Amino acid sequence: MVRVRLAPSPTGTLHIGTARTAVFNWLYAKHEQGAFVLRIEDTDKERSKPEYTQNILEGLQWLGIDWDEEPVIQSERVGQHRDAIQTLLDRGLAYRCYASETELTAMRDAQKAANQAPRYDNRHRSLTPEQEQAFQAEGREAVIRFRIDDAAEIRWNDLVRGAMSWRGSDLGGDMVIARRAPADQIGDPLYNLVVVVDDAAMDITHVIRGEDHIANTAKQLLLYEALGLPLPTFAHAPLILNAEGRKLSKRDGVTSINDFRAMGYTPDAIANYMTLLGWSVPEGMEERFSLREAAAVFGFDRVNKAGARFDWDKLNWLNAQVLHGWTADHLLEELTPLWTERGWTAPSDKSWCLDLCALLGPSLTLLKDGVDQAEPFFDRPELQDDALEQLAIDGAKAAIADLLQRLENNPWDGSDVDQAKAWLGDAAKAAGVKKGVVMKSMRAALLGRLQGPDLITTWSLLARIGEDLPRLRRCLG
Ligand code: GLU
Numbered sequence: 001m002v003r004v005r006l007a008p009s010p011t012g013t014l015h016i017g018t019a020r021t022a023v024f025n026w027l028y029a030k031h032e033q034g035a036f037v038l039r040i041e042d043t044d045k046e047r048s049k050p051e052y053t054q055n056i057l058e059g060l061q062w063l064g065i066d067w068d069e070e071p072v073i074q075s076e077r078v079g080q081h082r083d084a085i086q087t088l089l090d091r092g093l094a095y096r097c098y099a100s101e102t103e104l105t106a107m108r109d110a111q112k113a114a115n116q117a118p119r120y121d122n123r124h125r126s127l128t129p130e131q132e133q134a135f136q137a138e139g140r141e142a143v144i145r146f147r148i149d150d151a152a153e154i155r156w157n158d159l160v161r162g163a164m165s166w167r168g169s170d171l172g173g174d175m176v177i178a179r180r181a182p183a184d185q186i187g188d189p190l191y192n193l194v195v196v197v198d199d200a201a202m203d204i205t206h207v208i209r210g211e212d213h214i215a216n217t218a219k220q221l222l223l224y225e226a227l228g229l230p231l232p233t234f235a236h237a238p239l240i241l242n243a244e245g246r247k248l249s250k251r252d253g254v255t256s257i258n259d260f261r262a263m264g265y266t267p268d269a270i271a272n273y274m275t276l277l278g279w280s281v282p283e284g285m286e287e288r289f290s291l292r293e294a295a296a297v298f299g300f301d302r303v304n305k306a307g308a309r310f311d312w313d314k315l316n317w318l319n320a321q322v323l324h325g326w327t328a329d330h331l332l333e334e335l336t337p338l339w340t341e342r343g344w345t346a347p348s349d350k351s352w353c354l355d356l357c358a359l360l361g362p363s364l365t366l367l368k369d370g371v372d373q374a375e376p377f378f379d380r381p382e383l384q385d386d387a388l389e390q391l392a393i394d395g396a397k398a399a400i401a402d403l404l405q406r407l408e409n410n411p412w413d414g415s416d417v418d419q420a421k422a423w424l425g426d427a428a429k430a431a432g433v434k435k436g437v438v439m440k441s442m443r444a445a446l447l448g449r450l451q452g453p454d455l456i457t458t459w460s461l462l463a464r465i466g467e468d469l470p471r472l473r474r475c476l477g
Helices: 016-031 050-063 074-090 101-113 129-137 191-201 211-227 257-262 267-276 291-297 312-325 328-341 350-363 385-391 396-409 417-431 435-447 455-464 468-476
Strands: 003-006 035-040 094-097 142-146 153-158 162-167 175-181 206-210 233-237
Touching (some): 003 016, 016 050, 016 206, 074 142, 153 211, 153 233, 206 211, 211 233, 267 312, 385 435, 396 435, 435 455
């Protein structure tokens, strides 16, 4: 059975790269009817925070990504990690390195000066017991390093990138697997070691993660071999790039799923878009889909090797598709808290709110557009410059005055739409202007601006709450 995992570090809020990795893992698990599990990689004690774990779990849930089994907490498994390190020490595959930070810096400076790539020069790989004792007598602490033979050949068949081949000499020398500690102890175990121990213990069959982990995969494969553990299959998803083709970073304004959420994107659109960041739909399939629909056809054959450029237009298009697909009821449910936050109280007449949602829905790209566009329905707006200019046109105010008179004699309850249309025509004739001028002027008077949704429906909604007459009167005053 396929078992995949997401292994987020709770050192920040749910990152877009992590969310995309989560989506690919989830899709693959669902496609294969396997299990998707979580491991919280909280071994960096200084930077890990419980509120980040909370944020990551909530963010995944928000995206519609559920997981099987209780999440594994990596820090609770430190005993197993230390056992694995002890095994490597016992087998002579790992050793203590006493080089001080000053010595290591000097080593790297010398490499730099000689135009060489920085690497650990394996200087303490073969210390005699006497040399070790001498270092200990100096009071030196030691890290533990795993031996990486320069001649080692590391090959794997990556589900995205095909045949991969690395040499031991590419990996920067013997790798630190435990932090510095007194020589009779094993210091805090480090990332590559713990990931291998945990993935094996959790029976992970496929490790699916971002391309930035490729060098780690090469190192981890050596650890699997050294520990005699069964190998999982690897798949490396392409990097997420910004519009200029560089790795997406904080400078691009959004890195966290929170940011997208705050901007008014829906979870469906984000999950849909995350899938498209690196995966291409099979021929004949629409780019707007649910995660379930994608899972039915998901496979790594359609995951691209090239970096995935972040395309705001596509995300906005998807979000609009999602919002346009919502019923007025659903939209009302989502918008009500945002309206309340602005201090607006909707009329007790729920059908008015539903009609407002039905009016605004088709023009929304972001959910917050449903706040901006609803504003003139809740708060009488100031007249903007474009509205003032419109109302200054010859005959505009005369037409409004004519309409006002008709309405004062015959108040409109907002239901007979044909009657309203006829009044617009009558007012145009009376003022000697085109009907278009009356319509634009009405929009200016009612909404305070020239942009807005369908005029008659707008007018009808305002008439129903008694807001049409005061607004018409105001622009004549
Ligand atoms: N904690 C690592 C990260 O968040 C996990 C990488 C992996 O999937 O092995 O990048």
